[in-house]
Amino acid sequence: MSTIRDSMDSLRARLLPGAGGLLGWWGRALASWLPHRWRSLLGLTQDRLLLSQQEDQGVLAWQSTEGVRELARLPLPLEAGDLDGLLGKRMAGLPRWLLLPADAVLRRPLVLPAAAADRLRDVVRFEIDRQTPFGADDVCYDASLRQRREDGQLEVDLIVIPRARFDAALAPLGGLASELAGVDVAALQGTPLGVNLLAPAERRIRQAPMRGWHLILASLALVAVVFAAWTILDNRRNAADEFETALRTRTEQARRVAAQRQQLVDLVEGMNALERTRAQRPTAVEVLDELSRRLPDGTHLEKMSIEGDRLVVIGLSQEASSLVAKLQGSPLWRSPALSGALQPDQTRRRDRFTLTAQLVGTTAPPTPGTGDQNGKRAD
Template structure:
C-alpha cells in the first residue's frame, strides 16, 4: 500500500489536478434536474446501443438507463447506413458499444486512497503489473468505483482483457469496429459493468440526433434565463432607487418641518420674552399718570414721547430748573435730566424745557409720592 501511495503522489505531481471529473459531476448534477424527456432530447442520457458477438451474427440491444431492450440480430457486415435505415435517426445516432461476455475479462478488487478518484485509470495503471500477470501495454483495462469506506478509502475494481484477444474480437465486428464509442463487459445479469476497455485513441465520438439544435435551444433558454434574472435585478434596482428617492424626499420634507418647528419655537420664545419685557415695563397711561402727579400745576407739556426705554418731555414751566428734582425718585424711570438749555418764551413768559429719563419701573410698582410744591421751591432756592 505504501508503494501505491508513492506512485499516486508521483502521478499527481506530474499530471496536476484535473477538472474533468468535477465538470462531469457538475454536468450530471445539472442534468438530473431536467425531466427525463428533456435529457433524452438534449443527449444527456447514457442511452447506448450494445453489440455482442453471437457466432456469425451480432446481437443488438438498446440500453435505456438500467434497462436493456433486445432489438435485433444482424450480420457481422452491417454498416452505419444499415443501422440508420433499420432503426431510424434517433436510435441509430446513439453511441455504439461492444459488450464482451462476462467470463472474458480479468477482474480484481482494489482498495485505494480517496485521492485516487480523480485519476482512477492512471492510478490503476501502476498496479497492473502487481495485480495481473500482464504489463500495461499488453492489456486493455479500466477501473470502476464500487463504494467508499468510512475511513475515506475507495473500493474499486480493476477490469482487464489481453490486448491480443481483444483486437482479434474487435476485428470480427467488421465496419462497426471503427464506429465504437467504447467496450464494456457484461455482468452476471447481462448488463454492462460500467467500464470502457476501448483505448481512448480508438473511441469514436458521437452525438445524439439533433444535439446541436438542442444545445442551441439550451443556450437560448440559458440566455433567456440570464436576461430574465437581469431584468428582475434591474427592476429591483429601479425600485430601490425609487424608494431611496422617496426616502430622500421625505427626509427633506422632515428637515423643512423641523426648521419650521424651530422657527416657530424661536418665535414663541421671542414673543414670550417680548411679552415679559412689556409686562415688566410701565404702560404709557402709568407713565402719564406719574408725570402728571409729579409736575406742578403751572407746568404745561407740549410733547410726551416714549421711544423704547427713553422718556422725553417737552413743555413750558416757570419752574423749569426744579423739574428734575420733582421727577427723581420715581419707580418708573431713572436719571431724569434737562436736555439742552432753558429757552425763555416771550409770549408766555415761561421757560421752554426738554427733559429725558430712562424707563426702568414695573407695572406693579407703587408710585412714590410726588414732592410737595414747597419742597420743590426750597430745592430750587437751594
C-alpha cells in the first residue's frame, strides 16, 4: 500500500500546476525554443547573479545554462544603485543571490517518504531539533533533493545555518541585502546547491527589463495569429461545405450504380456457387444407378431421399442385415449404416430397413461387370 501511495503522490506532483508540475514543464519546454536573449528579456531564463565574499572583496558571478562565470570583484559593502550602474540594462533585472561557502552551513542527510516532495521545506523543519543542536526558530534552513530511490523514498540534504552567522554574512552587503532574491550554498566544486536559506517573506522578486511591454506585444502577436488562423479556417470551412454539397449529389448516383452492380455480382456468384455445388455431388440418377448395382435380389426400395450430402434409403429386403457390407466401398458415398432396428414384415416375409450414408462426390462411371460382381438390381 505504501508503494501505491508513493506512486500516486509522485504522479500528482507531476500533474499539478507549479514549478515542478506539468504546466511548469510545458512552459519551460516552449521557452527553450526562443533565443537566449529573448528569454532573458522576458524573464524566462533561470539566470541569476551570485555574490560571494572572499576576504574583504565581493565576487560577482553570472550563473546561466552554460555555467558560472565570474564578472568582477567589488569592494564591500555594496549598494544596490552602484551594482545597477555596473551591470547595465541587460543584467539589471536578473535576481541577485548571496552564495555562502560550504563550511558556513551544517549539512545533514535525510531519507523522507515520497509524499514529502510537495512540501519539503515544511517537513524538514520538524527534523531540525533532532538533527542539529539548534531550534527551528534559531536557524535559517532549506532542503536539497539529491535523488529519488526506486522505492519512491527521497534522499534529502538538510542545510542549516545559525541565524547569527547568517546575519553576519549579510552585513557586508549593506543596502544590497534587502535586494536579494535568495541565499544559496556553494558545493565542494564551487557550484551552487540550489537551495534558498532566505525566508520566503524576505525574498525580492525582480522583473525583467521592459517585461510588461514585451508581454503586451507578445499578446497582440498571439491575438493576430489566432485571428488569421480563424479567418483561414472559416474560408476553408465554406469551401468545404460547397464541395460537400456537390460531392453528395455525385455520391448518391455512384451509390445507386454500385448497388446495382453489386446485385449483379452477387447473382452471378450465387449461380456459380450453385453450379459448383451441384458439380461436386452425384446426381440422383447416379445414386439410384449405384444402388441398383449394389443391392441384392429380393430388395425393394420404398423411398430414397438426398438431404444435402446425406443419403437416406428406406425399403424391404430378405438380406437386410447384410446391406451395409454390400454398400461399402462405393465411390459415391461413405459410412453406410442402418438407422434404427430392423422391422420384420410378416406379410411379405421381409425386413423393413432404413439406411443412411454420406455423399462424397461424383467419380468415373463403374466399368461393365461391376454391378454383376456386387449384386443385381433391386426389384
